Amino acid sequence: MTFVTTRTDTGPLLDGATGKWEVVIGMEVHAQVLSKAKLFSGASAEFGAEPNAHVSFVDAAMPGMLPVINRYCVEQAVRTGLGLKAKINKRSTFDRKNYFYPDLPAGYQISQYKDPVVGEGVVIVDMPGGKSIPVGIERLHLEQDAGKSLHDQHPDESYVDLNRAGVALMEIVSKPDLRSSEEAAAYLKKLRAIVRYLGTCDGNMDEGSMRADVNVSVRKPGGPLGTRCEIKNVNSMRFVAAAVEYEARRQIDIIEGGGTIKQETRLFDSKKGETRSMRSKEEAHDYRYFPDPDLLPLEFDDAFVARVKASLPELPDDKKERFVRDFGLSPYDAGVLIAERESADFFEQVAKGRDAKLAANWVINELFGRLNKEDKSIAESPVSAAALGSIVSMISDNTISGKIAKDVFEIAWTEGGDPAAIVEKRGLKQVTDMGAIETAVDKVIAANPQKVEQAKAKPSMAGWFVGQVMKETGGKANPQAVNELVMKKLGL
Amino acid sequence: MSVDKDTVRRVARLARLAFPEERLEPMAKELNTILAWVEQLNEVDTSKVEPMTSVVTMSLKMRDDVVTDGARAEAVVQNAPLGEDNYFAVPKVVE
The missing domain is CATH 1.10.10.410 (Arc Repressor Mutant, subunit A)
Structure with a gap:
């Protein structure tokens, strides 16, 4: 499919031997729907079970088994669509995407080809330096995940586990609106924040709950679009950036060397930091889609959409705006705090009834700094929001100086304890006598x-x-x- | 619509059907006969008929998000020609 860019400005350019080049990137992100059961069967969608323990006869494609759709997965897709400010299609259809692979027992994947459940939308991507880029969303559709093959268990056999087979995925397709490796990584980060805020996907990239296919092409600024290559299954923001960097440079070198780009599927080797051709996929591109005769069109009414809409939480962009407006934070600080819902919640607890700017400084500089250094998540912070709030309060009412506060933070971090008690016990109170x-x-x-x-x-x-x-x-x-x-x- | 020898070879490959070279031409002929027969349906004017999505007038049935199945790995792999520890085993496939 060819999508039209909605981007009107020229992005950052790369230098080549023959002049400047513009990189054009579009992304297909697979996000696993957070649900208890699979999309078309009653087997569990939970990660990490014994081999084939979360498999029904539907998932194993036993003859005569019929798919029945999970209502909640549909709701999750609509919720995500609303979070992407996208058009919700009240009528969509399911198609079969046909290909042979050992981890796809039916020989086809149930997907949505012609009529997806969600249409065009937009994601605002915030770049360092304050620039905000609207990135067009082409569509979002529901489909099944495939199983998993293990290649290292036996010298000449691959082992297949179908626990993932049939788990609901949302494929979120962007327009080719991204122009650099940084923008591509920032887009993925923002998309992850949105689905995590919505509670429609856990965004866990290590477990494969979110993975990206990245389409990259290069062109002379303002010129016609070049031929694109698709880089499959890139599973971290850092790898997305690295894959785009490598692929753009590879294409520029080929064109400047007098060659032409061949449209193909490539694989990113994260160890070597390079992309290489996946030859086996070349002839598999003919998926012979056709409407799935086992499934009727997916239809719902305005009341259903309205009900989902009423359940939406505050989204990252709205939260950021509120932090700037109500707490007087800089857009940059607000952006840092809202990047993760847990961080934003933590900050709000620290700031509640206190000096919000001071609270933001302490959360961002002291707490985040320390968490990063020790590679901990906010949930693992030894200093609770209440404890940090207590430190902020003591600075505000001059009980302790900012310098002593850092010592108190250090003690609370390493030894634990209530900061007020630490100050009292160790005689750290500011001398105002x-x-x-x-x-x-x-x-x-x-x-x-x-x-x-x-x-x-x-x-x-x-x-x-x-x-x-x-x-x-x-x-x-x-x-x-x-x-x-x-x-x-x-x-x- | 008609198919040629190359199309037959490609479709057979996609469907994982082993087809000897000398069978391609006769199969193309056979398929073309079938296609021509089906094409007779084009004589019927369907411009004012809604596309049929199902033979029954009902809407898509949905289930609640409840785990009702699984936990029977032995039964799932029972008919597999090869396997171990409740995995299916297949000839090695590596990218």
Whole structure:
């Protein structure tokens, strides 16, 4: 199928020997529907069971077995369509896609070819630097997953497990609106955030719940579209970026060397970071689609769509807008916080009834920084939202200084415990007793007469005194109070 | 509509049917006879007839999202000519 781009601007360009090149990318993302049972059978859709334990006779394509559609999977597809601001088709049909492979027992996959359940939509992709790119969605359709072949169990046999066979997938097809490896990775990231917010797919790329086929071609800026190659089954954002980089460069080199691009299916080798031809797929492209005679058209009414619409959660774009509007966050910070629903929820708990900007700083800089460093997810954070909130509160009401707060965070992270109790027990409370601060200031001034003379000539030296007093008080003095007192005593 | 020898060879390959070269030409002829016979249906004017999606007037039946099946791996692999540990075993297929 050839899709028309909706993109009107020129994206980032690549340098070639003969000038600039534009990369044109479209993506087909397979997202596994979150459901208990399979699309057309009552077997479990759960990941990781004993071989063939989640298989019904329908999934194994035993003669005479008939498919019956799972209502909830239809609802999930419609929910996703609404999240993609897409047209919902109240009538769609199922077709058979015919090919032979050991993990496809029926010899065909039930899919939607001519009339998909969801039509055109749009995803807003946020790029670093603040640029937002609308990426067109061509369609979303429901189809069955295939089984899994294991090739390493026996020297000359492959083992087939049909537990995945028949699990519902949503294939989400973009228009060729992406123009760089960064945009392709950012699109996948945004799509993943949307389905995770919606609860229609868990987005777990390691388990294969989300995987992408990436169509890449190159052209001279503004010129006609080049011949595309399809890179199959890329299963991480980093690999999507790497596959596009490699493939675009490969095509540019071929064309500039006087060759032509052959339309083909390629495989991304993540170890070598390169794409290579999948010759076996070449003649399999004739899928001889035809309407599945076992299934009637999928039809539902406006009330069904309205009911699904009423159940939609707040989506990433709306949440971002609200964080900027209600909390006064920068669009960048808001974007970082909403990228994962769990992070956004965590932040909202920390910020509730507190200084939201301060809360955002602590969540993004201290917490995320630390989580990244130790490769932990937000769910695994040793510091709870309530604990971090308590730290933010203590900074706000001057119980502790920002510097001491970092120490408290460190203790809460490594040893656990309630931050308020940590502050109390270890005597970390900020010294606001002006008498004690004055004593410390006097002591430092008395001990450094030379520096006092220097400071009178050069007022920026006052900072050195503030530092010394902070040291003297073990960092517990209120820095603002110290600053004021030092200026006064030095007569600045 | 008619098919030639090359089309027969391609369709046979896609359907995984072993076809000796000397059988391709006769099969093309046979298929063309059948196609021509079916094409007689084109004589009927169907321009005002809705495409038929089913012989019965009913809508697609749906099930609830409940696990009602599975947990019978032995039965599923019972007829497989080759297998181990409830896996189907097939001649090695590697990309």
